[in-house]
Amino acid sequence: MVGIKDVARRAGVSIGTVSNVVNRPDVVSDATRAKVLAVIDELGYVRDESARQLRAGRSRVLGLLVLDLGNPFFVDVARGAEEAAREAGLNVVTCTSSQQIDTEASYLSMFAEQRVRGVLLSPVTTDAGALCAFRRSRIPFVLVDRTAPADEVSSVSVDDVVGGMLAGRHLLETGHRRIAFVNGPEVLAQCRDRRHGLEAALAGSGTELSTMEVPALDVASGREAGTRLLARTPRPTAVFCANDLLALGVLQAMVGAGVAVPGEVAIVGYDDIEFAGAAAVPLTSVRQPARLIGRTAADLLIAETGDGEQPGHRAVVYEPSLVIRESTRR
Amino acid sequence: MVGIKDVARRAGVSIGTVSNVVNRPDVVSDATRAKVLAVIDELGYVRDESARQLRAGRSRVLGLLVLDLGNPFFVDVARGAEEAAREAGLNVVTCTSSQQIDTEASYLSMFAEQRVRGVLLSPVTTDAGALCAFRRSRIPFVLVDRTAPADEVSSVSVDDVVGGMLAGRHLLETGHRRIAFVNGPEVLAQCRDRRHGLEAALAGSGTELSTMEVPALDVASGREAGTRLLARTPRPTAVFCANDLLALGVLQAMVGAGVAVPGEVAIVGYDDIEFAGAAAVPLTSVRQPARLIGRTAADLLIAETGDGEQPGHRAVVYEPSLVIRESTRR
DNA sequence: ATAGCGAACTGAAACGTTTCATCCCGATGC
């Protein structure tokens, strides 16, 4: 591998000069700069980021750890974060914890070893050891899609309780009194909060609510849940899913079994991913501003990693909104 | 930041011993090891990967650069690659070129600066400068979802010509004689090949084929293409899309306009992403073994980065298959 | 003529590891 000293020798200048040509081209004379650049090109020199970073003490990358990249919601979050990072001259490396607490821990320690500039984290759970251990590394981080006391850490999230309530109220208004809630793992705060919101909306309405917890927030789990719901008697007249992926799965099961949606069963999803509108029956869904979340979180993080005075932590909470489509049309 | 020498001082041992505790615990006595580990825990020492890598000369990560992470097909490819990498004790950092040649170039040079162990690349185009420039870095790489002469570089792909033919033949067999092809940017080999396959299948059948090139392979572009197709007279009786995302968009436009699918217009997609089966009308699609592609590519790459004798390049080509669903049912 | 100045460049230290030759020392064999 060709290094800076090969370039220096070949160009007949010192190592420091080559470094200057690369990093502060203005302090070196035109003639020298041209000569060095020519040699760099000739030798195909590429500077070694690890040496650079070792010297600098910190890197130019942000870590982003999300629950599931198979969920377009998080892909959009990632896009937003990348945009913001790019504007600040930083790179983002995106990883998936797959909702596994140990995968999360392993990626966090990888980030710590890389001396990442900061971390955007959509945590599986905030009270477990992995996060606490990471805290000790003193690397700044911002929680994504998850609230936290603002005196401890910044966070950007959407009010999931309100989201659950929006869905619940909408189902009440459309006349449903036997509702099933297909929820993801309750370790996830999102899932707990959405349930609480739903329950609050339904409270005192005399509605019969049954909750079913599935192991993963994906289409396959939704399909399975849908099949199980079909076997129930009496069958619920509406299904609220913690997630659009689950909702798409449930929908598939219904359509496959010849059950009319929304005629016999209404369905509400969550996230309003792009595919929700293109589904067998376009899905009513609780929309979250995914891209904005990613962007805001990255901005907050970048502000906290700045060398200037620390801006203090903030907890940004966005409001979700309900997008009504065919799947709950009366 | 606490370094190895802080640990050494505190534990009353040499730097080398601490390093041994971390990397080769067996060569150090039980007593010393325990003492050092205690200090590591107490001080919260995390080793600095950049220093480690600087010394080692190469990193433990593979770079993966795909065309679009918004496309679930590539998410699956990434999953496959990560699986394989994890088994080899390597990490994968995944990036998206968004089909922009300059974004691609920028990520490739980032990979080169990181001294990544190897790169999995789904290139925008193989004949442009970005790739040639990267070649000079001597970092091993494998092409993903793209063929190349096996004497130059390894590749893992699916036969897109066959895929296009499968779609074309199926539409012929289902009686269509006026077909529209909604294609992505023709700079992408995938798009060119699929068109060639389609044209080959239709050749001599007296079929009227019109091709429309859209700027991006996403749902929005599909929707737009669908709207334009609706305005045509006579309207095509079938639409083949270079991509499931496009197909979903076209489908949305059709359904939105009250055009019956497959009654008035049949639709065929490509990739068979999970959402294809859950669409408004379940999509007929050309399936590609996404996860297997990622896995195989990573395996090939890892073999090439091994220190042993070089295994030589290979070009793996998988066969696509047609999944027939409602959208082309007669 | 000389002091002073600034532009351009140099040389070496420092960053935090890993590795390897070396050293120490107690035990073993004769």
Added chain:
DNA sequence: GCATCGGGATGAAACGTTTCAGTTCGCTAT
């Protein structure tokens, strides 16, 4: 009692940068 051995620890070199205190040198102002 002495040479040998080997487990265990040490110290320093090396990795490729960046940075910064110096050095050189041609110019300008006095």
